[in-house]
Amino acid sequence: MVGPNLFINYGEAVAVILFGIGFSNLLLQKNLIKKIIGLNIMDTAIYLFLAEKGYIAGRVAPIVVDGVQEVEAYINPVPSGLVLTGIVVSVSVTAIMLSLTIRLYRRYHTLDLDEISMRLKKEGL
Amino acid sequence: MNFVQNFPFFSIILSMFSGIVSSVLPARAAKWLNTILISVVGAMSAVLLVYLMGTGESYVYWMGHFPAPWGNEIRAGVLEAGMALFFCVIMLLSMTGGRKKLLGEVEYSKHNLYYILVNLLLSSLLALVYTNDLFTAYVFVEINTISACGLIMIRQNGRTIEAAVRYMIMSLLGSGLFLISLCMLYDLTGHLLMSNIKESVAVLVSHHQYSVPLMTTIGLMCAGLAIKSALFPFHSWLPDAYGYSTVSSAAMLSSLVSKGYIFLLIKIFYRVIGFEIIAESKVINVLFVFGLLGMIFGSLSAIRENDIRRMISFSSVAQIGYIYMGFGLGTESGMTASIFHILSHAATKSLLFIAAIGLTDVSKGSRQIVDLTGAGYRNKIAGFAFTVGSLSMVGVPMFSGFVSKLLFAEASIGHTYKMLPAVIVLAISTILNAIYFMKTVIRIYVPERRKDCEVITIKNEKEYAVTLVCFIVLNVMLGMLSQPIVQWIHTGLSMFG
């Protein structure tokens, strides 16, 4: 059932625990701000996961210093690139979620999504 | 290298570029740019399709100076080209059909922003269709999501914004799952390009390495895309999003956005993991079950609905269920049926949305089915179009829906132990469809002379009428000339493998 590498991969383990927490928050919280926080926890967990994946014991960041170009010298650059892209995406998405929240709050003066839908029903819009 | 082979790249980059340009253009110019762009991309896809039919083999296209495992790639086959063409046609028709409502419902100063969204949506759809690289797929999935969110809430009232929030939440969950499963897959295979991943996955499976994480990864990926394409338990956002956004948005959302994700899922099945491995994994059984549930519950909630547009949206839930049911069969024919249903549902559902708008407009804007009494006489073309769409949904011969149901049944009959549930649920959901669509059709043809509603004739709504006629023709074509399309799907799938 449980594989051999659980404790070697403790970094990944932490990452997926964070991911689960963020996922559940985003899915199940009622408060919009908490949902957004959950979203950011989730994304950050993914970056942690990627960083752990890129790491190789005893090697340095992939920036060529004084012309050393052996594979043994540097860690894997791909995950770092993926993290960069992921960060930008999550920034944009957070901005959108926040602006949606602002609009809803301006109108309904609440952050509780259920309450908002209740009021919508009452409005019968 | 043949010049035609550049067309996929051209169409993606053109739609992105016109999106960027639209940001500084006034609304009129943006509108024209958008129309021209869609037609040009459609034309290019058509040419590409013809070319590929000629050569009969797919090809990969470097995005940059570097070969396969190092640089990005896009890949074009018959299926991709055809899909791109189809998406362009649907998008063009949806835009023209909803333009009048758009002017009414969206503040004029934000129209060019709307066209930016549409252009980037097109680009993301094309990229999802053509890409050969999972991470590119992820980036463009995000673009697709954001532009879809923009399309939902461009008409700004509380409903749409709430719907947009719900949509964003669901699809962010989906992309989160997709991204982490992507990372795990990268960790297992060390590649991001689909073809290389497929090779290494085949090696892993043959050596029985990493079988547990491989399966969970596949499962998470399917779950993510299923959530994003509103498979049954995750459809809570759908009715509001489709039901209250402006009509061309609704048409595009229902017929293009979710279809983009589904097509990506098909690509993942064939090009990333390998169809045999998928077919014998447990994942598709889950998809099968949820598809069946969606077929039933979507139709049930559509029956309970009194608001015509929400009703149509709920029927979308059922149709998505059909598609996943086809996946769940795990056979070539099931896949074919699902792809055909993607086409037929896209054609029919956008037709229904646009026709419904025409009907509500002549009923003092009320969307309650009761108030639509006699709307079929006040707006003849819309009434007729709605009837055609409903018949196609119900699966009456001569229309596209019938053929897809036929294909589904053919596929499921081939199966040993999924045959009975599939066929029975098909029967039940067909009859449920018949109930709510026919109810509506009869309602709009119940004669009632309402003096207070204006009457729309074809004269004063040329664009609208032309759109609907095109849609009807498209539907009947899919229904009658289904064989070449099925052949095309077969060749496309064989090119995938």
Place this chain on the structure above:
Amino acid sequence: MNESVTILFPIFFPILMGVLLLVGKEPKKKALLSRYTGGVLLLTALMVLGLVWGKEVSFTMFFLTGRLPVYFRVDSIGKVFAFVVTVVWVLAGFFSFEYMKAENAPRRFFGFYLIVYGILIGLDFSGNMITFYMFYEMMTLLSMPLVLHERTKAAIMAGLKYMFYSFCGAYMVLFGLYFVYRYANTLTFTAKGVLDATLTAGNEKLLLVVAFFMLLGFSVKAGMFPFHGWLPVAHPEAPAPASAVLSGVIVKGGVLGIIRVIFYLFGADFLRGTWVQTTMLILSLVTVFMGSMLAYLEKGMKKRLAYSTVSQVSYILFGLFLLDPVSLTGSLLHVVFHAFIKCGLFLCAGAIIFRTGKRRVDELTGIGKEMPVTIWCFTLCSLALIGIPPASGFISKWYLCEGALHTKTAVFSWLGPVILLISALLTAGYLLPVTIKGFFPGEDYDYAALVKKEPVKLMLVPMVILAALAFVLGIVPEGLIRQLSAIAGQLM
């Protein structure tokens, strides 16, 4: 079997013409409309007769999916039905020219009338089950406008009921179809069934269920108990010519479907002696009795005729489900006769309504004095329907009883004839009063106020022809019997 495109003309020519009529604009004078329709009807009729007398041809139009073609074939059974359809359709059409002058929107009526004609021909000539199903569905949809022509609340409710019953039946058929397709690998109609013995081995039970559902589905259209509910509601709502063709021909679409399923897909031997046959026989007999009983109790003229359709069509079904050549001959004979008779009866009722506006039976006292020719036609048709020799109905019922008597089915060999007899008496009970009261109104009828209300020639002629057919075919039936028994021989 030689390919020939000619088969498409009688199917698509009237459909095209009807569509043109619908989309075209209102003609200046009504006469133009009726001339146009009449011309199209006659032309199509000529084509159909040409095909019917010609030899068997077939044509593959295009493929729906990989292996399922839309495929037409003129075979013996199709010829019979096409012939009946043509005769009834043309006569009722000519009747309607006069009748529709009173109704509103005649253009719409004639347009759909033509379209449905083409579709019925397609239904009769369709060569495999998918094609048959497609035309069957289209028949349901496009005969809807005929049913709810008057657009009253009642008419629309009737239309809804009609549509839902038919759709449910059709879907039962459709999903049975898939199973048949799996176990036969083809859906092309071939006498004695298409089932592949190697595939069906071990799945007989499943296939029996499937067959049961398909038969049930088609019997919805044929108005068999427990699915007869729509028929007495829908038929009277339509204008008289429409209800004439609905009762006379469109109901026969279901019968044709059942024939195709039993003898062309499953094969008689597959079903003989199974629970399916038993259930179906019981249901059809129940319908025969119940239909005539309800007709007896019914007061409205057209509704009474509709109920009688319910019972008469179940005669046919009974004959089919006996799975016996003689009774099959009887059923086919009854298909032909009942089409003519019932069409004639409805036209008479329509003429009465058209001239006097009387819709209820008890208003018809002395009607015979007012419009004698009409009532004579009515009488002849009634006699034929009751089955009094030498009228035609007698022969078909004779064959049915004979078939029933020498089948091995335990109870039905004697129960069937008994019930048929009772129902014949009931038929007499609900048809003859019209004649009797019509001709012998009694003392208190004042002849002073009598005015001749005989309808014009254009309405009279079709009725007379139909009545004559109903009677003459009873006197000289040999040729027809030979043909039909030959067909029955092929199928067993």
Place this chain on the structure above:
Amino acid sequence: MKEKKNNAFTRWFYGEEDTLLDKVEMKPQKEYAPREGEIRELMKEREMLREQIYDVEDNHKLRLFHKMYQIAAVIFCLTLISIMLVTVSWLPPNGDPDNPVNNEVSARYIESGLQETGAVNIVTGMILDYRAFDTFGESNVLFIATVTVLILLRLDKEKKALAKPGVPVYQKPVDELTIAKAQADDRVYEPKNDVILQKVAGFLVPIIIIFGIYVILNGHLSPGGGFSGGAIIGAGLILYLNAFGFEKTERFFTEKTYKWTCFFALTFYCLAKSYSFFTGANHLESGIPLGTPGAILSSGLILPLNICVGLVVACTMYAFYVLFRKGGF
């Protein structure tokens, strides 16, 4: 006999008087008579609130549902986490050089990245040259995000917002927030000539911006690049705005500035990249010199692309802030 001490204690001791009795005055308690009106007000308010939040008739059902909801949430979370933990436990071990991840792909990036892209920073080389298509898509994500935020939060002047003649009346967003009202709200945030803040900002902002520019320009030589540098510059602009208020920033940064900067940056990005994609795909030689690795002016297109990205990101950050604060520049 000695006369008694007349203090409180002795008097109390001899039982002459109870000292407390006359000190403590016991007021009769005024019995509490609430005013009907207030109570009814309160009741009504609470009713309305409850009615708004829950539908009252199945309130207890709702409460039960909430309990279930929380339990289900916890269970769901735990199951998800456990599934993924199992997955992780089977993944290849962390930090091991012969994982499948460390294959020919990363090898080539490291070994010949310098020669092929001219970038010392291999990650920059990778995202802007090897996998440039992803990065272009990513900047488009940023772009479309700003478009969405604009749609949501930008307040337009009425004459712009209203459609031209011949168009049906446009339905206002229901929470109509006019520009005047927005500025009224915005006064709350406007700095009250806070000397300390302004001095510090005046000292810091140039440094921040210069540092941002440095990060951008050295994207291909050292950690950093367009995105990080742009974010830094954006932060500097926001600080300046907070310190000196709108009328000062509007002198050099309006919506027009934003629009055209973004437009030109993205256009250049798009054209440059399509050029290199096209040449690459058709196996043509893109005549862009890579320069000497390590120099500022090296590594072909990467430096200009970094600048474009930096501009876009800086503008976007600033635009986000401004739009959130009051809908418009």
